[in-house]
Amino acid sequence: MKDSTRFPLWLTSILVAVLALSRSGLASIDDYERWYAVELGGNRVGWMHQKQSTVGDLITTSSRMEFAFNRDQAGAKISVSGSFVETKSGKPVSMSSMLKFGRQPTSLQATFGENEIEVIVTQSGRTERSTRPLPDGTWLTPAAASEFVKQRMHAGADSITVRTMSALAGMDPMSALKPTTVERSGRTDTDYEVAGKKVKATKWTTTSSASPSTKATEVVDEAGLPLATDTSMGMMKMVMRIVNEEEAKAEFAAPEIMVETFITPDKPIANPRKTKKATYLLHVAEGEVPAIPATGSQRVSPVDASSVRVVVDTRSLSPAPEGDATNPLFLACPINVNCNDPEIRNLLTKAIEKAADNPAARAEAIRAFVYRHIHKKDLDVGFASASEVARTRQGDCSEHGVLTAALLRANAIPSRVVAGVVYADQFAGGKDIFAYHMWTQALLDVDGKPTWVDLDATLPPNIPYDATHIALATASLGEDDTQESLASIVLVMGRLKISVESAE
Template structure:
């Protein structure tokens, strides 16, 4: 039940990739809700007509007594006028380790090699038109200046996720900013992602007159992640324990019995602090918007409908994409495909195959713990370790491997007790499969019931779970009843 760890990974990735205007060398402390959880470092070197930006971040999170160490390192090479040449990214998310190397050719094509301990993927694709790396972003910022009210569009490419994000950058006023006890006057710069699952995700940067960012902030799910400029000694000093999970739990207004969870339930959900609710419709979940900004969500624990044979035919573009492998759901990996074939042995249709995969993954992952950040399907096959995210990634990849369109879904799930809390909804991740034209839920970690409320879906990229930030910690469940 740790979909929020994917959210933390996504937030770290997003704030780390956000427009950087560039000092030659900077150390930063990484703070979560005012508690130091790690450090970041960036440098810029110009030589021989080329500019290299190097950035690294290391953080430590706690869930009770279980530590989770996350590190990200990115380097990019560009011409002195900001034209992208190449990049490298390395991510260590506990059990999961991934490296990405990309080269942009003169023909405008991007050749990428993605390595994880269990697989190597080679990809070739067009470089996104107008996308910029660190030096390009830095030069663009200098061209626009720091006059209050200036606003411009940019396209930021994140090497760690291989995603190009359209951003609106707006220059704000100068204001006094506390840099861990040192108060300085800085310009506020707001960068807002404009489309896709990250639409509305905002990073606030405070920079000096040299365009050096001295503080960055992203808020998500009631949590505040900051990077603050400081000296090297403090940046590299030991981190403090930070249990970030409790703020994401949502109390149930009443106990829900096991019997009630087997039938449809209707939830009345209302926002906190003027937040905007965003909850998806699915084959198992219907959403009705209320005039006051609240929502009524009805969840029916129906199983996928039978009768559709494998392989599925006549899929539209969306569903074809949902059968393809990607960096996390490696459905073309030999070990993943072998498990999928084992799991569906004897299945007579797509629904039965999906449910066999659900049960197979539940039994296959034998070490169910919190020490994994966000592993790929192939890594889960090898380790047989993880929590709900690893169950979902592996099951989704196995479904795709046998031709069943699958995606990951994140939301909350009811439990009568969690840690010291009773009658609580906790962040959770599971799988949706498309059968007979409907996205239906399966949950290899817990089994699907009406205690699941789906908030957002993803193809597996950790950064896409930032869309959860508009919900987690920003709503309350007022009523639970039979429809």
């Protein structure tokens, strides 16, 4: 299999760590401007700029990050930026963000009122307006949160917890409207070298409620502003360190990272696209294996703390948990899978025009349609939304996955995406390997029971799925669950080993 539509999931997972970096530092009560170099696995991948300015009674904090990667000689760029405006007394005024994971950016403008938030989202040339209630509970604006952290640091606190809001809080910009809880623990006083001079600093272990499984080691100065952040990403670490503007924006060769995430099993699989049932042993060399989901076609049984046995059987499906059939998330139309988009509705009409009048037939018709509709199958796109893919007709497995999910929901069929690995006999210089992948599941009636049915739109019309797909996580692509779901993939990258016990 040589199709370039596969294997970008490693890049999607990296977005989790990228957005974690955006939350690593809070604002400050004093104005500042700082530049950072960002490295992944020891290679330069980009830069971050943070700035705060005060005009009259208003404090504006802003962040911008630019990243570049190569994957099998195809370049991928990620750009995210955001700002938050508040009064000196800590009252929120407005917030904006721009996320560019694909070809087209998605922007958010939020204005805070006394009881609600007015929101404007622009994506693929379309603008949608809505209102949201103010967040429940107590939370602090960025500068107010920073002052609280600074006071707790100076008081000698060994742990600090603050609930605040960040303009860059998740892969769905609407998730920024929900405060996150940032916890710092394990305080260690230290020194850190900045421009050849040692400054007093404090080292912390930092986690965020937006991605609790992703931990960072953070070094901050006496004002609580970051000097360096080290985020673990399975086999690699993403490191941010303070530099000057010239060094931050200096040219660098975008690294090739995707190939390093390939997994070579103990033995090859013959005829992978025709494999109907397979048994695998999944193992991590250090620590515990994360929770592996059971799905319609996948059964999981623990072996020990570091190993699980996975059986994938495409001909014998298990019913979904009872709550899935009534879970509104699987029919929702968030930004990444906007099933209310008129272009999505237009494509749905074409997709099911000749399909039999039952959900299973329409689901397969949608899968086959997406395969045909995305005619530029390449790795040049990071993580585009369904609305963007509908118009550009370009992308890899994540674009196939989100467009399929959106079309299913537009047809009132519950859907979700699956993050995992798939076997390839040949790809990007790798031979007989598993590589990270994304596909879709539709909740369909099988033998009278709601069941998650796998649909891989990167495969041609006569091959809906095969048993060389191993699911590692599922996500509704809503505001709350996508980032944490993909974070679990980050943790196993470079650590996961696969033994093929049988394949037929």
